[in-house]
Amino acid sequence: MERLVRRVPATLSASDHPYLNGAWTPNVDEYDAEDMEVIGEIPADLDGIYVRNTENPVHDAIGKYHPFDGDGMLHMMKFSGGKASYKNRFIRTRGFEAEQEAGRSLWIGFTGNPQKSERNGWGAHGYIKDSSSTDVIVHAGSILSTFWQCGEGYRLDAENLDTLGIEGWTPIDGISAHPKVDPQTGELLFFNYSLHAPYMHYGVVGADNKLKHYIPVELPGGRLPHDMAFTPNYSILNDFPLFWAPEALQNNFYVPVYKPELKSRFAVIPRYGQPEDIKWFEADPTYVLHYTNCYEEGDEIVLEGYFQNAPWPEPIDTVPPQYRIMAAGLDYHSFKPHLHRWRFNLKTGETKEEPLYQDHYVEFGTINPQYLGRKNRYAYSATAEPGWFLFNGLIKHDLETGGVQKLHFGDQRFGSEAPFIPRKGATGEDDGYLVSFISDMNTDRSECVVLDAKDIEKGPLCRIFLPHRICSGTHAVWANADELSA
Numbered sequence: 001m002e003r004l005v006r007r008v009p010a011t012l013s014a015s016d017h018p019y020l021n022g023a024w025t026p027n028v029d030e031y032d033a034e035d036m037e038v039i040g041e042i043p044a045d046l047d048g049i050y051v052r053n054t055e056n057p058v059h060d061a062i063g064k065y066h067p068f069d070g071d072g073m074l075h076m077m078k079f080s081g082g083k084a085s086y087k088n089r090f091i092r093t094r095g096f097e098a099e100q101e102a103g104r105s106l107w108i109g110f111t112g113n114p115q116k117s118e119r120n121g122w123g124a125h126g127y128i129k130d131s132s133s134t135d136v137i138v139h140a141g142s143i144l145s146t147f148w149q150c151g152e153g154y155r156l157d158a159e160n161l162d163t164l165g166i167e168g169w170t171p172i173d174g175i176s177a178h179p180k181v182d183p184q185t186g187e188l189l190f191f192n193y194s195l196h197a198p199y200m201h202y203g204v205v206g207a208d209n210k211l212k213h214y215i216p217v218e219l220p221g222g223r224l225p226h227d228m229a230f231t232p233n234y235s236i237l238n239d240f241p242l243f244w245a246p247e248a249l250q251n252n253f254y255v256p257v258y259k260p261e262l263k264s265r266f267a268v269i270p271r272y273g274q275p276e277d278i279k280w281f282e283a284d285p286t287y288v289l290h291y292t293n294c295y296e297e298g299d300e301i302v303l304e305g306y307f308q309n310a311p312w313p314e315p316i317d318t319v320p321p322q323y324r325i326m327a328a329g330l331d332y333h334s335f336k337p338h339l340h341r342w343r344f345n346l347k348t349g350e351t352k353e354e355p356l357y358q359d360h361y362v363e364f365g366t367i368n369p370q371y372l373g374r375k376n377r378y379a380y381s382a383t384a385e386p387g388w389f390l391f392n393g394l395i396k397h398d399l400e401t402g403g404v405q406k407l408h409f410g411d412q413r414f415g416s417e418a419p420f421i422p423r424k425g426a427t428g429e430d431d432g433y434l435v436s437f438i439s440d441m442n443t444d445r446s447e448c449v450v451l452d453a454k455d456i457e458k459g460p461l462c463r464i465f466l467p468h469r470i471c472s473g474t475h476a477v478w479a480n481a482d483e484l485s486a
Helices: 094-102 321-328
Strands: 002-007 029-033 038-040 048-055 072-080 083-090 135-139 142-146 154-156 163-166 188-193 200-205 211-216 234-239 242-244 256-258 264-270 279-283 291-297 300-308 337-345 351-355 363-366 378-384 391-398 404-408 420-422 432-440 445-452 460-465 473-480
Touching (some): 135 473, 234 300
Antiparallel strands (some): 029 083, 048 473, 135 142, 154 163, 200 211, 264 279, 291 300, 300 337, 391 404
């Protein structure tokens, strides 16, 4: 049984844009669905929600459209008692509501010319709309969506996906995507960045959703950090040699440039530390979009994530010329990211690092959330379709033995970030499930699949077919039912 709840008024024209077609075709329909077609059997012990964030432009772009300009839409699959239900809703940000009222786009977007914009200023507080379309987490019993260029942060009801409004503790410089929730304490750790000194801040929000701590983190200039990590006692931020070109900033243009002659720098901060407590560690130049985990081992902080061999690749020639530079910046396969380990010695100040699985170009990883902040054995990463921001499979890495399992979704089948769900009564770290949305371009359908995390190569335990084909997007989260009643 499915019900079309709403068709959002849209003015989007037909286009040859590679990220407005195919698996990236936007959605404007909002559905509720139950009793969907299922192949296989839904595990009876799944009890919670899987939520994915996607970008869905409603109106024609003022400038050249970039997929990260699209309006945020959440897709949620709720599991309980061997059954599943689905719903999707736009995140009704201030920008979304303003453009609905105007019937057109009002923000020029990431790749537009800011000199032609009616709005001044950088990022989500300037000429780019805060679409809250990048990340999604669950904290203090509700959903929190965030935007990569430091938007406001929007709360949504975890039962009906109603937008509840802007997060009240949001600082003036906003919240970057990828705040972290410590499952042991319920605390939320976050950072933001800007183009004015000190250029970064770091904060802690309690399990009661009240701001507990907020400090400046001084950087040499405007930077482009994207993720952070934590241990039980520390938070880790970064200063990578990929940032806004200073000469372009003088003319109000925001053009990223990679400076491989500079070192990567990592800031290690006690969770409730002050600026003078920050310890900086240098490492090989790179750019890192996402980390998998971080933990303490003796005097060392051990950080694991995805080291990029080519943070600024050449434009690809498989798309029309006018889109090549934008497409290169989205082709994470061309970044050549692989698992990597950094060790920061708090006593000596020394950094040691080592590549892991250099021949596996992977990103968007997940682990068993019960191991966040402590040493884990398994990581589950997404593989990409070369040339495109499309996930075509998963790889399970055993960091202890070097073992590998691979799952390819199939020709023209593209998935999403796949969170790990611990099995009730689990007897090991990989005793659980992975869940993902997959869009099949052969059949023009989308489905939700559940995998056995112990053996991903045997394919889905079940496939649940959605009422429509959903757009590709960025991040996803799983939350157990008891987290929603916090």
